[in-house]
Amino acid sequence: MADEVRKLVAQYFQLVDPPQLDIPPGNVLLRPIVQKALYERMFDESLTPLPPAAYRTRVLKLIIARIEESITNPEEDELNDNLMDALGMLVAQPKASSLELAQQLSHVKYTAPLQTSSTNDREVTTIESRGLILSGGTTGNRTWEAALHLGSFLASPAGEALVRGKRVIELGAGTGFLSLFCARHLGVQGVVSTDREPVLIENMRECVRFNHKYDGIFPFYPAVWDWGTPLEKTEELESFVEGDGLRFDVALGADLIYDTDIIPLLLSTVRDLFENYHVEQFIISATLRNEKTFQTFLDGCESNSFEVELLPFESTPSKMQTGFFHSTGIPIKTYRILKAS
Numbered sequence: 001m002a003d004e005v006r007k008l009v010a011q012y013f014q015l016v017d018p019p020q021l022d023i024p025p026g027n028v029l030l031r032p033i034v035q036k037a038l039y040e041r042m043f044d045e046s047l048t049p050l051p052p053a054a055y056r057t058r059v060l061k062l063i064i065a066r067i068e069e070s071i072t073n074p075e076e077d078e079l080n081d082n083l084m085d086a087l088g089m090l091v092a093q094p095k096a097s098s099l100e101l102a103q104q105l106s107h108v109k110y111t112a113p114l115q116t117s118s119t120n121d122r123e124v125t126t127i128e129s130r131g132l133i134l135s136g137g138t139t140g141n142r143t144w145e146a147a148l149h150l151g152s153f154l155a156s157p158a159g160e161a162l163v164r165g166k167r168v169i170e171l172g173a174g175t176g177f178l179s180l181f182c183a184r185h186l187g188v189q190g191v192v193s194t195d196r197e198p199v200l201i202e203n204m205r206e207c208v209r210f211n212h213k214y215d216g217i218f219p220f221y222p223a224v225w226d227w228g229t230p231l232e233k234t235e236e237l238e239s240f241v242e243g244d245g246l247r248f249d250v251a252l253g254a255d256l257i258y259d260t261d262i263i264p265l266l267l268s269t270v271r272d273l274f275e276n277y278h279v280e281q282f283i284i285s286a287t288l289r290n291e292k293t294f295q296t297f298l299d300g301c302e303s304n305s306f307e308v309e310l311l312p313f314e315s316t317p318s319k320m321q322t323g324f325f326h327s328t329g330i331p332i333k334t335y336r337i338l339k340a341s
């Protein structure tokens with residue numbers, strides 16, 4: 001029961017599309033203790049931040065419908081009053097249009113896949129619109145499948161070993177999901193989360209207070225970096241200066257290979273990282289939507305004499321995922337890119 005409730009709660013705070021939610025079966029939902037847990041962990045208004053009201057309404061309606069259809073003995077089986085009251089309050093609220101809903105930015109809380117070695121859930125909160133594909137000229141307003149895939153890899157012992165104690169920089173970070181995960185849970189020395197869009201960098205700064213739960217330094221430094229121009233030097237980056245300049249150990253990137261026009265700029269930035277920022281490896285995950293586009297990237301790596309190594313990390317099929325939920329309909333691969341030896 002605990003696992004089923006945990007999974008539904010994690011999917012709900014990630015704003016997984018309601019038809020894709022794993023709602024526990026009727027015999028589990030009918031248990032008063034389960035209904036109480038669902039109310040307290042998903043719909044109690046004192047929880048902050050909660051998903052948008054329209055999303056909460058859809059999910060609660062589904063859960064209540066599932067409970068009602070499972071009731072076989074009305075004398076004994078009950079529907080929790082708090083759940084019913086929460087639905088009453090939600091449906092009484094003014095409704096936003098579908099366009100407003102699609103563009104609405106909200107807090108999205110991601111929960112990492114379970115690891116046998118850890119007992120506590122590892123969570124990351126971003127600000128984004130799960131429904132936005134392209135807005136204001138950027139694709140960075142939502143966290144993409146490749147980032148959730150790379151996050152799942154980094155959540156594993158082999159992935160964590162690549163970044164623990166390291167100076168990390170992320171390119172085209174979008175919502176900052178991966179960098180926030182590194183800063184909050186993976187023990188990095190520091191992570192610079194970059195993107196070319198200043199508005200995304202502002203959103204990342206705003207996210208800090210939802211992820212930095214304890215006193216002390218939160219080693220997360222958002223900065224504008226438009227490939228082909230110099231990295232924006234902020235005071236926060238001083239901690240990455242060593243000797244003659246900024247130094248990083250590892251670079252990360254998710255879903256950056258989708259347009260052949262930007263591949264040369266991306267490759268020249270990777271070369272810059274290897275040559276001028278001392279980066280030893282670039283870990284990148286790619287959703288293989290278009291073979292030709294990806295081949296252009298591989299050809300570019302070859303002409304720059306970069307070594308490309310496919311990492312042996314496979315996506316967990318959607319139904320078996322325990323966190324960082326994402327579709328695996330289109331293959332996602334993770335590569336390690338190294339400077340020629």
Ligand SMILES: C[S@@+](CC[C@H](N)C(=O)[O-])C[C@H]1O[C@@H](n2cnc3c(N)ncnc32)[C@H](O)[C@@H]1O
Nearest residue numbers: 139140143144147172173174196226227254255
């Ligand atoms: C498909 S999104 C991926 C975002 C994030 N990595 C993820 O997987 O969720 C591509 C990101 O690359 C950024 N980007 C595209 N071209 C860029 C450039 N020339 N310089 C810096 N960032 C760029 C976009 O702003 C966007 O945030």
